[in-house]
Amino acid sequence: MASPADPTAPLRIALVAGEASGDILGAGLMRALKARHPAVEFIGVGGPRMEAEGLRSYFPLERLAVMGLVEVLGRLPELLARRRRLARTLIAARPDVFIGIDAPDFNIGLEHRLRQAGISTVHYVSPSVWAWRQNRVLKIRQACDLMLALFPFEAQFYDRHGVNVRFVGHPLADDIPLEADRQAARERLDLPQDESIVALLPGSRGGEVARLGGLFLDAAERLRALRPGIRFVLPCASPERRVQLEQMVAGRDLPLTLLDGRSHEALAACDAVLIASGTATLEALLYKRPMVVAYSVAPMTYRILKRLVKSPWISLPNLLAERLLVPELLQDAATPEAMAQLLSPLLDGGEVQTEGFDLIHRALRRDASSQAAAAVLELAGRG
Known part of the structure; x- marks a missing residue:
């Protein structure tokens, strides 16, 4: 029988990205996961980069991409219906971990529902709770087993509010040279x-x-x-x-x-x-x-x-x-x-x-x- 850390043991990970920047982050994370654990399956919602890394996407990422507070109102019924259907689909699929990539207004509610169903949840890219709507940190604490923060000031904020957090740095800082030609x-x-x-x-x-x-x-x-x-x-x-x-x-x-x-x-x-x-x-x-x-x-x-x-x-x-x-x-x-x-x-x-x-x-x-x-x-x- 395979041990829990055995890289040949099957692993199913669900990811949901809500816009192009999340698609880039998700693809990088998927590559790193495959390097460490080759026997991994990816399901969820993402764009062309995540699909190229092996994601089976349930619907196009563009259906989640909305900008602004007022602008989202016209799309709200569709977004809520998609989230309900996606939650049912993922609970039935029983991934080992769910990772919501950015898109906090969509993903954090989804993470809360999945965590209630016994699925481990991660949120990758902190919403701007340190800047506004700071009370959202209470919902995040209930929704996420782990917050992956791109910036150090975010990790400090979550530490102060009792949220399990890991500062991982930013992939762009790895990709862009220290001195550009x-x-x-x-x-x-x-x-x-x-x-x-x-x-x-x-x-x-x-x-x-x-x-x-x-x-x-x-x-x-x-x-x-x-x-x-x-x-x-x-x-x-x-x-x-x-x-x-x-x-x-x-x-x-x-x-x-x-x-x-x-x-x-x-x-x-x-x-x-x-x-x-x-x-x-x-x-x-x-x-x-x-x-x-x-x-x-x-x-x-x-x-x-x-x-x-x-x-x-x-x-x-x-x-x-x-x-x-x-x-x-x-x-x-x-x-x-x-x-x-x-x-x-x-x-x-x-x-x-x-x-x-x-x-x-x-x-x-x-x-x-x-x-x-x-x-x-x-x-x-x-x-």
């Missing part, structure tokens, strides 16, 4: 070596681009008036975003290169970044590129968040640094003039930012997927 990236993108280049990253979702894309392009025009020799690069997250951005660019006199994806190459190639708040700010940090962060949401969503958010900052670089390391321009403050004025001096230096970024990168570089896999297998009794 700007010259090589410019060669790959056919960009000039001797000109200042600013990357524009207005977000990956249609709503984000609708609110920020025009503002970012206006800021680029103003920055060009301050620095006539400057160039811009703008990675498009999908074919749909490219069409959307091409319409915004039409009629503008900007030396701008649109890219199909390739956001990491754009960050490696540029001198500074104008960027929407979100995971991309961590990527810019890891590439050590000075940045200005801007964000805008639906007015009602902003009014709600303004009352609820406890943290003095919204961007990951500032949260990780525990100080105002990068400028943040939110809602009405996110004007093209303000963006251009804050970006311009970063092209001459930005060392205060980049030195802080290097310290953070080294702290997050912990072989995260392997750390997470070890914690999951330990919970399953296979460690």
